[in-house]
Amino acid sequence: MDTVINIALAGNPNAGKTTLFNYLTGLRQHVGNYPGITVEHIQGCCLHNQQGLSIVDLPGTYSLTAYSSEELVARDYLINEKPQIVINIVDASNLERNLYLTCQFLELGIPLVIALNMIDVAENRGLLVDAEKLSEILKVPVVPIVARSGKGVDHLLDTVIAATQSGVTPEPAFLRYGSDIDEALSEMVPIINKHALLTDIYPARWTGVKLLENDEQVYEKSTAVNPEATQELKKYCAQVTGHLQQTAGVYPEAVIADHRYGFIKSIMRQHIVTEKFVGDRLYTSDRIDKIVTHRVLGPLIMASILFGLYAFTFSSSTFLVELFASFFALLSSTVDSVLADGPLKSMLISGVIDGVGGVLGFVPIIMFMFFGIAILEDSGYLARVAFMMDRIFHAFGLHGSSVMPFIISGGIAGGCAVPGVMATRTLRSPKERMATLLTVPFMNCGAKLPVLTLLIGAFFADHQARYMFLATVISWIVALCAAKFLRMTVLRGESTPFVMELPPYRFPTINGLVIHTWERTWQYIKKAGTVILGISVLLWAMMTYPGLPEDQVTSFAQKRQQIIQQSDQPASEPTTKALHALNAEQAAAGLRHSIAGRIGIALEPASQLAGIDWRTNIALLGGFAAKEVIISTLGTAYSIGDIATEEPTSLTRRLASDPAWNPVVALAVLLFIMFYAPCFVTVICIAKESGSWKWAFFSMAFNTAFAFIMAVTVYQIGMLLNLG
Structure with a gap:
């Protein structure tokens, strides 16, 4: 070969x-x-x-x-x-x-x-x-x-x-840009060649065009090579720009773009394209768009498709989710029976299996969700969603192009805030860009989906698709309202117009759907096996150490000995249950005495206003690192302190049977998780894209305060109406 x-x-x-x-x-x-x-x-x-x-x-x-x-x-x-x-x-x-x-x-x-x-x-x-x-x-x-x-x-x-x-090296094409630009380039190219400004990487004429277009990257590279020559060219470009502004009211980049399109039109006029028939015929895509982008029918169809996506996801993945849960329960039981009691056994069961296993248990749901999204994306329908949402975005002071960062961040389902934040680079208006950048973390990203699925599955199992659909709608409403608030206060300014081309509809290929679904699912699995594993073990250590004081350990040992001595049959069921309850009580006491437990308890006076207990506080703190960690930390916290069952059970059942939880608490926690501070990687990305850490800290503080107010409001109203 x-x-x-x-x-x-x-x-x-x-x-x-x-x-x-x-x-x-x-x-x-x-x-x-x-x-x-x-x-x-x-x-x-x-x-x-x-x-x-x-x-x-x-x-x-x-x-x-x-x-x-x-x-x-x-x-x-x-x-x-x-x-x-x-x-x-x-x-x-x-x-x-x-x-x-x-x-x-x-x-x-x-x-x-x-x-x-x-x-x-x-x-x-x-x-x-x-x-x-x-x-x-x-x-x-x-x-x-x-x-x-x-x-x-x-x-x-x-x-x-x-x-x-063939070995043939193509020559750069020579396009004409009109007398003003061409005359300017004829003056600039000799200077560029004389000082060898980027001539090793770009054709000299192309460098001149980029300088006239005020290309920042080319200016930076040119300045690094020869600051004096670059400054001379910059002054000349400013003169050309001033002349064009006075004579034609345009900038050089507009003139260059116009002449490129003129060159293309000259090609098209040479009968490159022949129309077999003309008239008012609507193409198939246009016929479909008259319905799916209709002002009234379009949003209804979009809502129906989104609801159908969730219904398909949950109905198709139920069996596999239960299979995964059974597998991790069996694995936990096996490790429990094989290993002797001690830190290693505790770490493997509570830190690794209950932590990471809880996250991996949602792989089937994530996989089916991504498959559905791939169909919508590859068929061209997501572009229609962006087109329809543009009508709404202007009312909230955002640019139509803000739609795509919202969708990428999880506006439909399963995105990620990091590429969503980065996608705001395409926005030209700094204030629109900043408003979009600060609000895209409100979307339900792929990391939040397993957490929402856990809570909805535990307390609203009969209406999972309905609640997931409502969660998506609420995330959009809250994000847009937050953007409007920012645009009316710290980021005042007019919104700019939006133009978008709709691609034709296509039938997705099986190969493409499989690849897109696998890529996103594999990224989720890798994250669970690396980042989440490391954080889970770290949080397990924080929830295990420094351990109970020696006198309390001795006290529990004495109680254990008393139970055995008072029983005629040490292996009987009542004795076993009593020992299990005592072990769980000791584990719960150890969790309270741990580093993480102390932090969670310290926050409880405030969090109890939203019905959130100290164990959930630990999980929410872990969520600052990555939202998926919430599940693994809940799994660890409720595994260590579980007093309800003897056999390993799923986290969903543990939460549903725990006295600290009820449907109102679940809704409050669900809303808090949806809207509180972005994960650590997103915060770094916000700082980088905004150019200042103050916006990153603002995002953390603003989002968390807003989420806490929502959670408290929902919990207090719910309990007042006796809905718990």
């Missing part, structure tokens, strides 16, 4: 890039982080005609500007990692829009093969694309494909291999 060829897949969002990647690599993928940034990338491999191909799936992006993390990641990877060839996935049914990114690839002189995807969708819309003519004009290979079915993919890979083996 020849040397492996390194390939990058690039293209607009919803152009079918990930579908092609999944088709090529299947499960031969791994997830990592791009150098210097926490945005994930997926890398995979495949074999074609005995030629090994290493493929990186770049983030979907509309351009190579420096406005968002996705754009920066894509650009930096292409420049720094220098893949041997880039496959640019272009949506044949939206050719004009997709070619904007292609133009920038051509300007960079990147080795390129265009994959003209979704030609079947284009044909259904009556559009015939002349791939050969497009290839002739752009001077790069253009291969029609249908990524979801694999049609044309073999030909695409043949073309890629041939292009890499």
